Amino acid sequence: MHILALYICAMKYDFREIELNAKVKWQEQEAYAVKEDPTKPPFYVLDMFPYPSGAGLHVGHPLGYIASDILARYKVMMGYSVLHPMGFDAFGLPAEQYAIQTNRHPEETTRENIERYRQQLELLGLGYDWNRSVTTSDSDYYKWTQWIFLQLFNHCYHSKIQKPVPIEKVSEYFEQCGTKDAPFFGNPHEEFTPKEWLAFSKEKQSDVLMHYRMAYQADAWVNWCEALGTVLANDEVKDGFSERGGHPVERKRLKQWFLRISAYADRLLLDLEELNWSAAMKEMQSNWIGKSEGASLAFKVANSDLMLEVFTTRPDTLFGVSFMVLAPEIAMLPELVKPGFEQALDYAKQASNRSERERQAGSEQVTGAFTGSYAVHPISGKELPIWVGDYVLAGYGTGAVMAVPAHDARDFKFAKAFDLPIVPVVEIPEGESLPYESKDGEIMNSEFLNGFQVKEAISAMLAHLEEKKLGYRTVNYRLRDANFSRQRYWGEPFPIVYTKGIATGVPEQCLPVELPHMDDFKPTGRPESPLNKAKEWTNLPHGIRETDTMPGFAGSSWYFLRYMDPKNQNQFASGSALSYWKQVDVYIGGTEHAVGHLLYARFWHKFLYDLGYLPVNEPFKRLVNQGMILGRSNLVYRETATGRFVSAGLVPSSKKGFQSLHVDVNAVQDDALLPEQVLAIFPDARPHLLVLEDGVLKCGVEIEKMSKSKFNVVNPDAIVEDYGADTLRMYEMFLGPIEQSKPWNTQGIEGVNKFLRRVWRHCISEEGHCILDSGHAEPAALKSLHTLLKRLHQDIESMSMNTCISAFMICLNELLDQNCKSIDVFRPFSLALSPFAPFIAESLWEKMGGVGLACKQEFPKVEEKYLIEENFIYPVSFNGKKRFEISLPLSLGVSEIEQEVLSIAETKKWMEGQTLRKVIVVPGRIVNIVLG
């Protein structure tokens, strides 16, 4: 009996056998090998590659991978040569931290994690060509990351021709013209003549040139984290604490590498326009770049030769300036502070030493100090007190502000705090109060600007300033150069050697500079890289190596190019591969990379394009944002006072007096735990401490990010084990639109599993044979099939995979109702299913006598002739309310339809006692009769 049951079961839809069978075939026939086939058009589908963490892949990761796999498989079947690769973003702080915690080497843990990820990805039937995989921590790969860095190091951005030029061009220019009108992007510290330049020492010259390189060094305030022993990027710091670990972060000044992304700010903004990205995504980037147009103008310091330069977007409010404020870090401060006002210097020192955290915490409080100096208003000649305040940022604009308290909220707060004058210069409308920041209104108290509207006044003032040579139009960007140094072990080493203090690039033929293996890679406790401990590596006969390593975004800024030609030993990718694939057609990933990765990748791409290595100037033509799959956490509630575990139904909704504890969702069934489970999970729980409902402890539910720490991670492996990969693939797509975030919930998974079982059972006998016949297909069946195909062609392109799945279900329901057994219908049906459920499709194809691989066949075409309708069922509405339906030939015109409808008894019944006002007929859509 038991054996018989097993036997029958085996003949049914057995996903294990089906998956194994397909995998073997794909492997034997190298189904996923990607070639540059000149006879086929190229198509490049890219997933954001994962960071292989120790937790493994959870069900949220594959959402995008499955969608892109469906698109890629569909494109293969449509005759494209498709590049759909996968790799690993393996360098970075989390791996290093994990390694330190577990006391193992990151090399080892990273290798293991990658292996685990790869196995999990392979389970899902994703059609990657693993021969093209890249791992950013492989020296074969980071050799080229270093190579690109050297290009940046060796170039300077020329502001006139808007292109990088070799750094030698800069020294040539200095030899001839000095710094006069130098058309180079840089952060110059001084001006000099050609003569002076030639008189500089080698060290001095190299120091000056450093300020012009696209990869340059500069002293900078950095986020030093004592506990992690490393410097963190701004986005790794949240409210003064490290995002990982939550350790306090303070500010320290260090020599750092920077990438001059600011040189590309304008192009990065402008070129957004042509991209097929969501409006939200473009907006995020554009806000991040933060272009603002305004005026730069100089204020003389009274009784001094000093000038204060400020940037303003509101030159129209110039007559409303009542004081000046400088950033605490500004260099000329000591010269401005008058005797008796020395506390301003103390304040500045204190403010610039204060950590981000302290500045943040004290943000409610306005702080500042008077320098004792005055600036002279460039038009009115009035004297304006010069203050220092930490609300002014040294890194933006000139680090100095002309304060217009009446029309700027920050200036207003400052003026109130220190009792400074407030002069309104824009008329304030009824109901509004100071500060009035809107650009609507009429100018007043402003001499020649009085009576102008704000917008007119801005251009009038700009013209006036330029005419009188008091200032000039200028543009400022929020975007700052990217800090490219990390004091960490687990990252790409810089190909830089210091010889007599001069930073020199390692020659190309000496790349890669391999990361030395170190058993002790823990932070040194000083603000420096652990690599400083590897003396045999750092000390060279001719100099000392740079010991900082590159940040996480180094490897991910160009990986999509390496996939095109991953094994190339001579170039990062060959010209032929680059010109064949050109750019990523569709890039799928989460919004969390909106401004980091995506901006840096665009910057590197443009740089390489400018140097002539790439055929196009943007990397990602179309971007699809996948929503996050959220975790559904289970919580148990513990009464703080008594230590009792109380069933969720008995806990007040405010949860007051209760502690919420996460429990592993994989242990919980139907949001409830059995008493013995509670005792097992919480060692200090005792039977008398359990307050149950219906014999169980009911758990609370919360929707939050899936993470190990919240015990709500669901791995795909378990789902594949229970239902098979095809079911998981289709279910993840069936959940809803790809862009939407939603909690993971397996409630509906039976539906898609049932669909696959029904397809199988309908086509394949219990003995495992195809039971379809080759008789003619009925028109109704062909209509169902081609309706499906039409839907698929539309919806796959637009990545609406959820509606594709329901279209499959509708089609199957219809075919089963029609009792269709035609192989001519189910063969194309199976092929169409192949991108979505590749395993079952492969088996069906084989059993139906198909030759070759299903996933390599041509995708079935839509034949419109099967879709032609003769009649349409018109809904007939009265005053917009549908009352009945009538079937009429589609060939009828407007007046014929009207006649037909008005002539039938049903219509007369509804019109009884009312006058006909109007009849609206939309052929093929609706009839609406207006009565009154």
Place this chain on the structure above:
RNA sequence: GCCCGGGUGGUGGAAUCGGUAGACACGCAGGACUUAAAAUCCUGUGGGCAGUGAUGUCCGUGCGGGUUCAAGUCCCGCCCCGGGUACCA
């Protein structure tokens, strides 16, 4: 605070250009098969009211207005949820 998204049955969601709201699926209820269970199949399923019943009827896409023959869809005001961002002069 500002800038984007989004609010549709018990649940996930569908609805091309303003044209039959709730496709498809889950869940639930009832039934068939079975000693029983599982699996499978069939029927019903937005809500209220009336009727034994077929059916009829009113209400219904976060809330309040508006445009229109017709609004989930367009316009105005508001509420709630999610994401981004925050001294950027």
